[in-house]
Amino acid sequence: MNSVQFEVESWTGAQPAFAVKSFYKNNDSYVAAQREFRKKFGIHGNSKVPSVHAIKMWVNNFEETGSTVKKKGGSVKAVQTPQNIDAVRASFEQSPRRSAVCHSKKLGLSESTITSHNSRTEAADKGRDFTYTGRRVT
16 A cells, blocks of 8 residues: 655744745745745755745735734634524525525525524424524634
């Protein structure tokens, strides 16, 4: 069995910042940024320099956040609001056969919010208690 191994590039300190600076200094050229990086840090011709993909990621992160550090993801939680509850309820009453995915896209809410609201509504119809846990999709 053949296995594929990937080597993760690890660049630290001022290296990503220098690569981004070189990219802009050389008319947005990734290859020129790699060339300057090699010269600045004394990297031999056969040794690895940051890939074009890595430099693109650093440039994008810098433009979005002001830092070359990788962005951290995560979901944004929204609190339960009467507006969300009313909007979901009205949407289901208007189009009861529409899927949860379609309702969520129409309302800008996560599919799990729509599903939990639908379950809550069914539970209320049967006299059971159900907690609404809504999240807004961004």
